[in-house]
Amino acid sequence: QSVLTQPASMSGSPGQAITISCTGTSSDIGDYNYVSWYQQHPGKVPKLILYDVSVRPSGVSNRFSGSKSGNTASLTISGLQAEDEADYYCSSYSSTSTLFVFGTGTEVSV
C-alpha cells in the first residue's frame, strides 16, 4: 500500500517557523485538493488542522498554514510554541485502487 512521504522528524526553536513536506504522486496530491493535515499529541486522538490543502477548521491557530505544488503538499508552523510538539500526518484521496493514503508522519520537537 502506497503512502505519502514525510520527513521522520523536524525541530525548531520557540518562535521559529518550520515547513513539513508531504510528497505523493500525480494520482493523489498532484491531482486532488483533498489534502489534509492532522496533529496528534502522544496518547491522544488525531486532530484535523488543515483541509482542502490550506483551509483551517474553526478554532485552529492561524500559525498553521498549508500549500501544494505539484505532487508535494506542505504544512508550515510559524511562531513555534511548546504546545506544537506532536506528530503531524498528511493525507490524501488517491485515484488508484489504494483510494486513500496517510503520510508517514513527522515528529516535531520544539
Added chain:
Amino acid sequence: QVQLVQSGAEMRKPGASVKVSCKASGYSFSDYFIHWVRQAPGQGLEWMGRINPRSGGTNHALKFQGRLTMTRDTSISTAYMELNRLTSDDTAVYYCARDLSSGWDWQFDLWGRGTLMTVSS
C-alpha cells in the same frame, strides 16, 4: 454534543475475530461517511476503509480485503468494524472518524477516542 463513542478495549487470541462499534450522536448519522483508521504501537496512521451509513456501501484498503467487514445500524446511529483472522500485527488502536462534509470528502473532522485491540496468545 457531536461525538463518536467507541466500544471498549478488546483482547483476542490469534485467529479470532473482533467487532468494534462506533456510536454517533449530535448529527445526522446517515449524512456522513464513517472511516476506520488504525494505529499500531509507535507507528503511523493506517486507513482501513469507509462505510456510507445511508446505503451501507463500503470501500476497503486493499490489504484488508476479505478480512474486514464494515456494517451499520442506522436505527441506533452506530457503525461497526469487524476484523477476522487476527494476528499479532493487528494489535493497534482502532479509530472511527467522520468525513468533514456530507457527500464525498476524505477528510476527517470528528474522531472517536479509539479502541485498543490486543492480539496475543
